[in-house]
Amino acid sequence: MAISRRKAQDYAEQVLNRPGGEKPVTLRRTKSGVTLLHEGRALTKTHASGVGEMQAKLMAMALGVELPDVGGSVETRVPSGVLYRAVAVSSLDVRRPEAQAVLGQLMSTAAMQRGAFNTLEIG
Numbered sequence: 001m002a003i004s005r006r007k008a009q010d011y012a013e014q015v016l017n018r019p020g021g022e023k024p025v026t027l028r029r030t031k032s033g034v035t036l037l038h039e040g041r042a043l044t045k046t047h048a049s050g051v052g053e054m055q056a057k058l059m060a061m062a063l064g065v066e067l068p069d070v071g072g073s074v075e076t077r078v079p080s081g082v083l084y085r086a087v088a089v090s091s092l093d094v095r096r097p098e099a100q101a102v103l104g105q106l107m108s109t110a111a112m113q114r115g116a117f118n119t120l121e122i123g
Contacts, residue, residue: 003042003045005044005045007042008035008041008042008043008044008045009043009044009087009091011038011041011042011043012038012043012044012083012087015038015043015083016080016083016084016087020080021079022077022078022079023038023077023078023079023080023083024038024039024075024076024077025037025038025043025063025075025076025077025078025083025086026038026073026074026075027059027060027063027065027067027068027073027074027075027076028068028072028073029056029067029068029069029070029071029072029073030048030070030071031048031070032047032048033045033046033047033048033052033056034046034052034055034056034059034060034067036059036063036086036087036090038083043083043087044059044086044087044090044091045090046059046090051093051094051095054094055089055090055091055092055094056090058089058090058092058094058103058107059086059089059090060074061107061110062082062085062086062089062106062107062110063076063078063082063083063086063110064076064078064082064110064111064114078114079113079114081109081110081113082110082113082114085106085107085109085110085113086110088106089103089106089107089110092106
């Protein structure tokens with residue numbers, strides 16, 4: 001039986017509320033969409049629609065990994081802050097203009113938390 005997005009995000013909240021360093025996650029892609037897993041349990045998922053595919057690509061970018069092909073998966077370890085932002089990105093309706101501002105902030109913060117930026121521009 002497939003898990004609902006709501007139940008998955010309830011579990012994500014439990015994981016994010018636990019203190020700890022980096023968390024191991026798996027991004028799995030199937031014909032029906034993309035699921036982000038922690039210890040074999042779903043944290044969030046996107047559907048195999050136009051919006052869902054964009055959410056999945058952005059979620060992979062936030063995690064700092066490539067989106068796998070259908071039938072594939074990719075594993076990584078990320079800080080809780082990056083995981084929080086990946087889950088948040090998976091819920092954004094990227095078609096809405098106001099989501100674009102939120103998306104930009106989530107993505108840049110996730111990149112900084114992953115250490116993707118060597119310097120910080122002030123200007």
